[in-house]
Amino acid sequence: MSNPLISARGLTKKFGDFTAVDAVDFDVAKGESFGLLGPNGAGKSTIMRVLAATSQRTSGTVEILGKDPELFGPLVRAHLGVVPQQDNLDGELTVTENLYIYGRYFGLSKKFIKNKIEELLEFAQLEEKRDVKVEALSGGMKRRLTIARGLVSEPDILLLDEPTTGLDPQARHILWDRLFRLKEQGVTLVLTTHFMDEAEQLCDRLVVMDKGSIMAEGSPASLIKQYSSKEVLEVRFGSDRNKEVAPQLATMCERMETLPDRILMYTEDGEKLLEKITHAGMHATTSLVRRSSLEDVFLRLTGRSLIE
Amino acid sequence: MNAGIDVPTIERFGALYIASARLKSMSKWRTIIAAVDIGNPLFYLIAIGIGIGVMVEQGSGTSGTNGIKYIAFIAPALLANTAITGIMDETVFPTIEGFKWRKLFFAQNSTPITGRQIAIGVYLAALCRALFSVIVYYILLLAFDVVNLGISILLVPIAVLGGGAFGALMLFAAAKIEKEDQFFNILGRLVIMPMFLFSGTFFPLTSMPVYLQPIGWISPLWHATELGRESAFDYGISTTMVAVHLVFLFTLLVIGLLLATRQFERRLSK
Numbered sequence: 001m002s003n004p005l006i007s008a009r010g011l012t013k014k015f016g017d018f019t020a021v022d023a024v025d026f027d028v029a030k031g032e033s034f035g036l037l038g039p040n041g042a043g044k045s046t047i048m049r050v051l052a053a054t055s056q057r058t059s060g061t062v063e064i065l066g067k068d069p070e071l072f073g074p075l076v077r078a079h080l081g082v083v084p085q086q087d088n089l090d091g092e093l094t095v096t097e098n099l100y101i102y103g104r105y106f107g108l109s110k111k112f113i114k115n116k117i118e119e120l121l122e123f124a125q126l127e128e129k130r131d132v133k134v135e136a137l138s139g140g141m142k143r144r145l146t147i148a149r150g151l152v153s154e155p156d157i158l159l160l161d162e163p164t165t166g167l168d169p170q171a172r173h174i175l176w177d178r179l180f181r182l183k184e185q186g187v188t189l190v191l192t193t194h195f196m197d198e199a200e201q202l203c204d205r206l207v208v209m210d211k212g213s214i215m216a217e218g219s220p221a222s223l224i225k226q227y228s229s230k231e232v233l234e235v236r237f238g239s240d241r242n243k244e245v246a247p248q249l250a251t252m253c254e255r256m257e258t259l260p261d262r263i264l265m266y267t268e269d270g271e272k273l274l275e276k277i278t279h280a281g282m283h284a285t286t287s288l289v290r291r292s293s294l295e296d297v298f299l300r301l302t303g304r305s306l307i308e
Numbered sequence: 309m310n311a312g313i314d315v316p317t318i319e320r321f322g323a324l325y326i327a328s329a330r331l332k333s334m335s336k337w338r339t340i341i342a343a344v345d346i347g348n349p350l351f352y353l354i355a356i357g358i359g360i361g362v363m364v365e366q367g368s369g370t371s372g373t374n375g376i377k378y379i380a381f382i383a384p385a386l387l388a389n390t391a392i393t394g395i396m397d398e399t400v401f402p403t404i405e406g407f408k409w410r411k412l413f414f415a416q417n418s419t420p421i422t423g424r425q426i427a428i429g430v431y432l433a434a435l436c437r438a439l440f441s442v443i444v445y446y447i448l449l450l451a452f453d454v455v456n457l458g459i460s461i462l463l464v465p466i467a468v469l470g471g472g473a474f475g476a477l478m479l480f481a482a483a484k485i486e487k488e489d490q491f492f493n494i495l496g497r498l499v500i501m502p503m504f505l506f507s508g509t510f511f512p513l514t515s516m517p518v519y520l521q522p523i524g525w526i527s528p529l530w531h532a533t534e535l536g537r538e539s540a541f542d543y544g545i546s547t548t549m550v551a552v553h554l555v556f557l558f559t560l561l562v563i564g565l566l567l568a569t570r571q572f573e574r575r576l577s578k
Binding site: 052054055056073074075077078080082084086088089090091092093097101102104105106107108109112149153 | 312313314315317318319321322325326328329332333336410411412414415416417418419420421422576577578
């Protein structure tokens with residue numbers, strides 16, 4: 001990658017004896033939407049705090065816009081928009097006051113911020129809530145406001161830690177739409193998520209993380225292609241019988257995962273495989289053929305589900 | 309990026325941005341702050357000036373207080389104590405809130421603002437609050453004819469200095485503690501209360517048994533009170549002691565701020 005905006009080599013972060021991030025390498029290019037996918041505790045948020053030029057790393061090198069965030073904290077942060085996992089808006093202040101005060105922390109002029117606020121309120125669909133105290137907003141609105149706040153300084157890079165965790169499906173879709181617009185405008189996005197659908201929707205490229213290490217890297221499509229089959233057949237035989245039929249099923253497909261409640265069979269043609277199973281005299285109580293997803297990639301790489 | 313961010317300017321004025329945000333938050337509570345800052349001195353001046361003061365003077369005249377009216381004798385202490393409690397409210401609560409309850413400091417630190425600037429900003433805003441409380445109190449002292457307008461105006465900066473010395477330590481303590489549940493009990497009952505009672509507030513420190521006097525020596529309230537009495541009433545303290553009081557308060561202030569800024573940086577960069 002020529003001139004990446006972010007570059008990490010051997011990035012390690014320890015808390016006492018616990019290694020939260022274990023020697024990870026990655027680059028993020030300008031205009032790219034880069035994701036860190038992994039379950040809770042994989043070390044994603046720790047990496048984000050290092051990238052945000054707030055947390056000190058234990059070892060390794062990190063360069064953001066060509067500068068070490070530990071040595072040039074304020075200078076690096078001047079180019080970042082940060083959306084933390086937990087909203088840290090000032091609930092006692094109104095929507096516009098929150099945006100205004102945050103803009104002042106970047107030393108921006110009153111005039112610039114005033115104009116910017118109008119633009120951001122529209123972007124976050126919060127025009128009607130402009131003078132409402134933040135504590136009265138819904139979870140989705142607070143999240144959109146936090147993102148809008150991160151954009152007040154027109155950052156080169158927007159860091160989003162679990163942007164839609166805790167939101168209902170409708171609020172998630174609104175947020176995805178907003179983030180997609182930013183991506184179209186050429187803003188470099190770095191986001192963490194434990195939702196595979198979110199990673200598939202938003203990321204050009206991602207790393208799959210588990211226990212502080214990177215397990216795989218690539219675009220969602222290439223990862224699926226590399227680590228999974230085209231289709232997945234999910235069958236249920238009832239929790240007692242699943243184990244019983246598993247050995248026989250295993251001979252019928254390329255790869256298989258037996259989960260407590262269902263069996264996942266990896267194949268190029270799901271319908272055909274289902275027919276074969278029925279033909280062999282086994283009758284699944286329920287069955288479902290679907291495309292492979294990043295969830296399957298994660299299962300393959302770690303032997304565990306993303307959301308446990 | 310074309311927003312026009314000037315990092316050197318932020319490095320110079322960041323603490324003021326934080327202070328002005330803190331003052332904006334405080335202004336949401338202005339009615340309560342004003343009520344407390346006017347009500348509290350009123351109660352003291354009435355209860356002590358008219359009640360206890362009259363009794364004390366009937367008993368021993370003004371011989372125990374170097375010829376000063378009893379209410380005037382305790383006025384510098386009440387002023388300094390007002391600065392101390394005001395600054396404590398505006399350092400301890402915002403700091404615990406900023407690190408723990410609402411994590412506002414982490415939001416501020418995700419901008420070019422540094423932990424050191426956040427600490428100083430919170431402290432400056434707290435000083436402003438203390439200054440306001442002390443000025444209100446001073447005006448009431450004038451209104452109640454406890455002091456005369458003139459050199460006694462020095463009581464105001466001296467009280468704020470006493471508050472500032474204590475407040476710098478409180479800023480550090482609030483940034484240091486992780487579990488705040490017992491902190492408030494200990495602070496209120498084992499620090500503030502004894503300090504208020506044993507700092508020569510209601511009677512000269514020297515009238516206490518020698519083994520209790522060290523409480524006063526380490527108390528910013530005592531040092532500020534003595535300075536206040538000297539400046540307002542020519543209380544008869546030696547120049548050396550005036551210097552000792554000033555040096556003590558400034559040293560406490562500087563040490564407190566150094567510890568606090570370092571602790572803010574540390575806790576934010578974990």
